[in-house]
Amino acid sequence: MNPENLKSGDTDELEALFDSIADQRAWDAPVAAPAQVQQEAPVELSAQCEEPHDVFHRVGSLTRKLHDALRELGYDKSVETAVNSLPDARARLNYIASLTGQAAEKVLATVEVSQKLNDTVADEARALDKQWDRLHNNELSLEEFKELARQNREFVQKMAGHTSEMGGHLTSIMMAQDFHDLTGQVVNRIANMAQGLEEQLVQLLLDTTPPDQRKQVEETWLNGPTINAEGRSDVCANQTQVDDLLESLGF
Amino acid sequence: MNPEDLRILIVDDFSTMRRIVRNLLKEIGYNNADEAEDGAIALAKLKAGNFNFVVSDLNMPNMNGFELLQSIRADADLKHLPVLLVTAEAKKEDIVTAAQMGANGYIVKPFTKATLEEKLGKIVAKMSV
Numbered sequence: 047m048n049p050e051n052l053k054s055g056d057t058d059e060l061e062a063l064f065d066s067i068a069d070q071r072a073w074d075a076p077v078a079a080p081a082q083v084q085q086e087a088p089v090e091l092s093a094q095c096e097e098p099h100d101v102f103h104r105v106g107s108l109t110r111k112l113h114d115a116l117r118e119l120g121y122d123k124s125v126e127t128a129v130n131s132l133p134d135a136r137a138r139l140n141y142i143a144s145l146t147g148q149a150a151e152k153v154l155a156t157v158e159v160s161q162k163l164n165d166t167v168a169d170e171a172r173a174l175d176k177q178w179d180r181l182h183n184n185e186l187s188l189e190e191f192k193e194l195a196r197q198n199r200e201f202v203q204k205m206a207g208h209t210s211e212m213g214g215h216l217t218s219i220m221m222a223q224d225f226h227d228l229t230g231q232v233v234n235r236i237a238n239m240a241q242g243l244e245e246q247l248v249q250l251l252l253d254t255t256p257p258d259q260r261k262q263v264e265e266t267w268l269n270g271p272t273i274n275a276e277g278r279s280d281v282c283a284n285q286t287q288v289d290d291l292l293e294s295l296g297f
Numbered sequence: 298m299n300p301e302d303l304r305i306l307i308v309d310d311f312s313t314m315r316r317i318v319r320n321l322l323k324e325i326g327y328n329n330a331d332e333a334e335d336g337a338i339a340l341a342k343l344k345a346g347n348f349n350f351v352v353s354d355l356n357m358p359n360m361n362g363f364e365l366l367q368s369i370r371a372d373a374d375l376k377h378l379p380v381l382l383v384t385a386e387a388k389k390e391d392i393v394t395a396a397q398m399g400a401n402g403y404i405v406k407p408f409t410k411a412t413l414e415e416k417l418g419k420i421v422a423k424m425s426v
Contacts, residue, residue: 217410220320224407227311228385231356 121250128243135236142229149225160215167208174198248288298424300326307332308339308353318352325414336360340368343375355384370399379420
C-alpha cells in the first residue's frame, strides 16, 4: 500500500462522490446500464444510483483489501479477539437490563402490597377514632363502650403484626437494591472491554498513519502527560489523548 | 457472645452493598459495624482498630478478598479473626480456595437476610466456645 497513491486517490474519490450527490435531483431516477457503471472504476460515479450488485462488489473488494492489509500488519488476530468480545458484551448488557428490570418489578410489587397494608391500618384507625368521637359526645351505651374498648385492644395487638409485616417489606425493598453491585461489576467489565477495543483500533490507526502526518501525531503526543517523555510516540494513555489524536488525523 | 460484643468490619467496593449488609446486620441485632472499600483499607483498619469479625467481598481493587484473607491469616495479631465472604463469585474453585485459605463462611450473591443470619450465627456460635 503506497501512502502517496492512497492520499491522492482519496481526495479525487471524495470530490467525485460529492459532485455526484450534488448533481442528483431525484433518488428514483432510472438506473444506468450496469456495464457502463462498472467500467468507470475506480471511482467516477455517474449521476444515477449505483446498482446494488455493484455496491456489493465494491464493498466486498474493499473488505478484502482491508482484511489483507490487517493480516499483513499482523493485526487480524487482535482485532478478531476484540470483535469477538462484542457478543459477550451484548449478553452482559442483556443481563444488566434483566436484573435491573427484575429489581424494579420486585420493588413495585412490594410497594403495592405495603400501601394496601398501610391503607388497611389507616381505615381501621379511622373507624375506631369515629367511635371514640361518639363516646365523647356521650353517644355510646355501656355495652357499646365495652365493645369499643375490645376492638381498640384488638387493634393495638394487631399493630405488632402489621409493623412487623411492614418492616419485612421494607427489608425486601432494601435487599432489591443489590442489583447495583451485581450490575456494577458487569458494567466495569464491559467498560474495560470497550477500552481494550478502542486501544486496538487506535493502535492500528497510529501504526498506519502516513509519514507526512506522523509528525503531527508526535507533536500531539508531546503535549500529553510525562509518560511521553520516555520517547514513546505509539501509545495513548488516556481519553483526551485519544481524542486529540483522532482530531489531528481529521476524524 | 452478646450481639453488642461483635465489632464487624464490612469490606466491599460497592457502597450500596456495604449499606445493605450493614442494615441487615442491624436487623439481625448487630449494631457495631464499620466499613472499608477495599482489602488494603480494610487491613489498615483491622490492624489499627479493634474488630472481631470481618464480612468481605472478593472482587475489589487494590487488594481483593483472597489477598485480604491471606494477609489476615498471616498476621500474628489478626490470624484468628473470623472471616465471612459474601461474593458474586460462585465458581467451585473459588469456594475451594476460600476454604483452603481459612475463610469461616462463604455466601453467594444475591443472598437473603435468612442466609446471612444463619451463616453468621454459625460462626458466632463457635466464637463463644
